[in-house]
Amino acid sequence: MSAQPRTARGTRTRARLLAAAEDVFASAGYHDASIVRITEQAGIGLGTFYLYFGGKQEIFDEVVDDLNARVRHAMTEAARAAEDRFDAEREGFRAFFRFTAQHPALYRIIRQAEFVSPGAQRRHYERIVRSYAHGLAAAQDAGEVRPLDPEIAAWALMGMGELIGMRYILWEAGGDGGTGGAPRDIPDHVLDELMALIQRGLAPDAPPSAATSREDVRHD
Amino acid sequence: MSAQPRTARGTRTRARLLAAAEDVFASAGYHDASIVRITEQAGIGLGTFYLYFGGKQEIFDEVVDDLNARVRHAMTEAARAAEDRFDAEREGFRAFFRFTAQHPALYRIIRQAEFVSPGAQRRHYERIVRSYAHGLAAAQDAGEVRPLDPEIAAWALMGMGELIGMRYILWEAGGDGGTGGAPRDIPDHVLDELMALIQRGLAPDAPPSAATSREDVRHD
Amino acid sequence: MSAQPRTARGTRTRARLLAAAEDVFASAGYHDASIVRITEQAGIGLGTFYLYFGGKQEIFDEVVDDLNARVRHAMTEAARAAEDRFDAEREGFRAFFRFTAQHPALYRIIRQAEFVSPGAQRRHYERIVRSYAHGLAAAQDAGEVRPLDPEIAAWALMGMGELIGMRYILWEAGGDGGTGGAPRDIPDHVLDELMALIQRGLAPDAPPSAATSREDVRHD
Amino acid sequence: MSAQPRTARGTRTRARLLAAAEDVFASAGYHDASIVRITEQAGIGLGTFYLYFGGKQEIFDEVVDDLNARVRHAMTEAARAAEDRFDAEREGFRAFFRFTAQHPALYRIIRQAEFVSPGAQRRHYERIVRSYAHGLAAAQDAGEVRPLDPEIAAWALMGMGELIGMRYILWEAGGDGGTGGAPRDIPDHVLDELMALIQRGLAPDAPPSAATSREDVRHD
DNA sequence: AATGAATGAGAGTTCATTCAT
DNA sequence: GATGAATGAACTCTCATTCAT
Known part of the structure; x- marks a missing residue:
């Protein structure tokens, strides 16, 4: 279960994880985005991740x-x-x-x-x-x-x-x-x-003349 | 590397694999769609898969x-x-x-x-x-x-x-x-x-005569 | 169990397998030498192998x-x-x-x-x-x-x-x-x-002079 | 990629793996020496192996x-x-x-x-x-x-x-x-x-007498 | 708060061997 | 005699997650 940080330091750590995750998910895809990679990119320890998020x-x-x-x-x-x-x-x-x-x-x-x-x-x-x-x-x-x-x-x-x-x-x-x-x-x-x-839309502009309709166009 | 089947039996097997794969990819997603699952659904042996396809x-x-x-x-x-x-x-x-x-x-x-x-x-x-x-x-x-x-x-x-x-x-x-x-x-x-x-498109119809507008329509 | 070939054709097939096997074992090693590879190199079908040899x-x-x-x-x-x-x-x-x-x-x-x-x-x-x-x-x-x-x-x-x-x-x-x-x-x-x-061996040549022998050296 | 352990516990684990590997390679041979067997012998989990060695x-x-x-x-x-x-x-x-x-x-x-x-x-x-x-x-x-x-x-x-x-x-x-x-x-x-x-070497001792050589022997 | 060693389920893949044709 | 499709046990390796420090 995720937890809200209680200290300023914790807040920063959490934010770094989130930013890193966005990066890694975007570049590697969900499945190839390992937690290790996210934490490495965030510059924090692997275990720390689970202090702030319940899981991937x-x-x-x-x-x-x-x-x-x-x-x-x-x-x-x-x-x-x-x-x-x-x-x-x-x-x-x-x-x-x-x-x-x-x-x-x-x-x-x-x-x-x-x-x-x-x-x-x-x-x-x-x-x-x-x-x-x-x-x-x-x-x-x-x-x-x-x-x-x-x-x-x-x-x-x-x-x-x-x-x-x-x-x-x-x-x-x-x-x-x-x-x-x-x-x-x-x-x-x-x-x-x-x-x-x-x-x-796609339709041609109605001609200036009065009673324009698609049927008319067709005769053309 | 995939291979084309050389016998009628092989052709059937290959087709069954493709159908099963479509099913499994659709219901489980690529990453959770294991080869085992695909072959099980196709009703054939695991190894057989690699006779016809190079991989997932x-x-x-x-x-x-x-x-x-x-x-x-x-x-x-x-x-x-x-x-x-x-x-x-x-x-x-x-x-x-x-x-x-x-x-x-x-x-x-x-x-x-x-x-x-x-x-x-x-x-x-x-x-x-x-x-x-x-x-x-x-x-x-x-x-x-x-x-x-x-x-x-x-x-x-x-x-x-x-x-x-x-x-x-x-x-x-x-x-x-x-x-x-x-x-x-x-x-x-x-x-x-x-x-x-x-x-x-989104635009309101051009009024045929001068002052037509949606307000008129609404009164209806 | 291996079997001796009964026809001239069989004899040739067996010999080709043996030659191919020597090649493949030598170049790939026993474990990477698959039977498929041996039969391919021999230019015969996979199943044929087991007609002449009991196994790898x-x-x-x-x-x-x-x-x-x-x-x-x-x-x-x-x-x-x-x-x-x-x-x-x-x-x-x-x-x-x-x-x-x-x-x-x-x-x-x-x-x-x-x-x-x-x-x-x-x-x-x-x-x-x-x-x-x-x-x-x-x-x-x-x-x-x-x-x-x-x-x-x-x-x-x-x-x-x-x-x-x-x-x-x-x-x-x-x-x-x-x-x-x-x-x-x-x-x-x-x-x-x-x-x-x-x-x-390694020993230096005995000197030309008379009584030299390893015993002498040892007294040293 | 192998990694050097960062803790004393890690050092011990790595050493145990090395010792187990020597054993298993020696008794079973490289190809039959599976990582599972090595880790079992070492008494550690399979995945742990890859913390210290890049592979077999x-x-x-x-x-x-x-x-x-x-x-x-x-x-x-x-x-x-x-x-x-x-x-x-x-x-x-x-x-x-x-x-x-x-x-x-x-x-x-x-x-x-x-x-x-x-x-x-x-x-x-x-x-x-x-x-x-x-x-x-x-x-x-x-x-x-x-x-x-x-x-x-x-x-x-x-x-x-x-x-x-x-x-x-x-x-x-x-x-x-x-x-x-x-x-x-x-x-x-x-x-x-x-x-x-x-x-x-193999050669017979030179006979005590003077001019002995292999040529002499041959005439014999 | 932070760490990283440890885990094992589960993935993709290979291949000796069998057998119907 | 010859074939190749089929099989599944067994392998190497990855990674989310736990936990003692």
Whole structure:
């Protein structure tokens, strides 16, 4: 069972373990991330680990929750500075991609959680969706978003972000899966395309003329 | 090193191993999927495994490629029967969700590939994106889709499908992460919402006349 | 249980197995010499092996006995051509070294026999010693060799040959233990020194003057 | 990778492993000497082994080096107490045989090293030869040994010791290859014969009369 | 608070041997 | 006579976890 540190020194030790664990989980994967490796990276003794965490799975969960809180914080902060809803959405995505670039651990860890800790994984996604759906609902009330089920939309949007981030941030970074190279921002044109898709979908613009419908287009 | 069987009996054995591996990888995860478990499930001797596969990772890769081929086949088949592009897209997604419901292995296995076999994972996503982007490009030429970068859009669409599938197929199924329960189709309203999003995005409909806005709709 | 072949084809198969086994045992060592490898090298099917040999150990023993017969044959032949006993001994050694150069398998296999088949090892050494001791005894009777225990001397001589061969034939060949390089004869000066040692031992030549003997030295 | 123990307890554990390994390698042979057996004999847990040794081969090498150091120490100590060179040689051999009797591991292990660790084997022989050759060279300078190549002679002498030891110590002991029975000293008459051979070789004593030589004998 | 020696279940893998074809 | 698919015991090695110091 984990224990909260009682001294300042203990607090530092615990924090170092958490940071080391994020690193090691991200670079080696849950199963190849041995406790020895984590403690070595943290620069503390092996046995000390069990003073602060109940086991491997427990520290994993905590790392997931920590990353989740941080990415949501980054997104909210970015969105708050925005002027309108569309801008907010754009900045939220940008913040998400930036966080991904700076903390590839996020992806790599979340995906592993599938088996390691399904609960933690679910928590992660649901928390993001919740705030997303909340924003959408508000926007709907404000007439900025058309009538739709905010939760379904939120899951879809998150999915877009997830795979676009994987492809254009993680894979670009290392060229081989993201294990090397410097983090980079999302290219502008990718973000532009993504936002356009989110706003308008795939459908061609309605022609200026009155009664446009898909049937008409087809005759063309 | 894997070897191709030289007899009919060998071919059967190899196939049984692959099927068992898909099962075990999906239910237990790569790391807890021991060779013993796979061979037991396949009903063959432990040593026999190494007659056909070089090791765990090798059979994993083959399972991934196999699932990938099958899901793409299912999607293409479904889309081919469609009458127009919109319908094709809808049926493609439906097929994908149905496949997900019937083979939860797909998700569970792909996500693990992150560390187990990054190459296989990448191959999987890229293959799907390729045919997706191809379809979008063709639709663009036909004027059915507005001008956009087909690859970026393909990644985004795939992401939507991925998370919607996770949430409304996998999680619903078992209620706890997908380890039990009967597979079910995607609920109609979810698919409807998704398709609407893909077609039109979030933006409110452009008012036909001057002052139309959501406020009007609401009074209804 | 091994079986003698009943057909000409069978005889050839058996011989090929034996030859392959000698090769593989010599290059890989008993334990890393798998039956598969032996049969592959022999170009026959795995199961066929058990038609001719009862098992790994059985073919090993046969290889040892075969090598033993051949090295003894080579030595006897060489000695027979010699003119006197000293010459015979020299030529016997030379033949032994030449055989060693051409069949490093001899050493490598005999030494492994220590555990694999102590009986075969013992047989090998004893057979060589027997003929050696026999020759020494005869030479003694002829007054060409001073009175001594022929068996003890035979073991000692064989030991000299063994380590000289190891050092100046096997190790020279590959430079690293004998796994490569072309076989070479024993250098003349090495053989000369060895023969001198066998004939005269280490002691300095008795001084030409009359009564010198080791007794004198001792008084000192 | 092996590691040096950091505590007194660790040092004791490591030593116990080394001793057990010597035992097991000697009685079972390298390949049948499983780590389990070694740790069981040492009375420690299996995993503990890997705290101190990188693997089987690594502990094997260390056992070889250890035995080598000990046998050379025994020989040098014995020789040091001797009064003259001849005596020194005799006592050196006797010490070697005694060590052999007390540590049959020496032979059994060295011979296996042929494949298991050629480097260790070579090191073993070369170290012994080096000190041997050194002693011979010194004796030569003192006029106690006739002119000869000390290295070649050293290899030959070592070979004598090796096979005499095998035959009259190891094989006598158990009667069946040395796996049982009490260790015993080399019988005096064997040592006497050996020393005589080393001193004087095989040649008959020069007859007291003047011009005797082998040429004369031949005419006979 | 901190340490690292010790543990053993369990993993992947090899291979001598059997036997149906 | 010849084959190779099948087997499972046995091996080496890893690592989360415990505990005496």
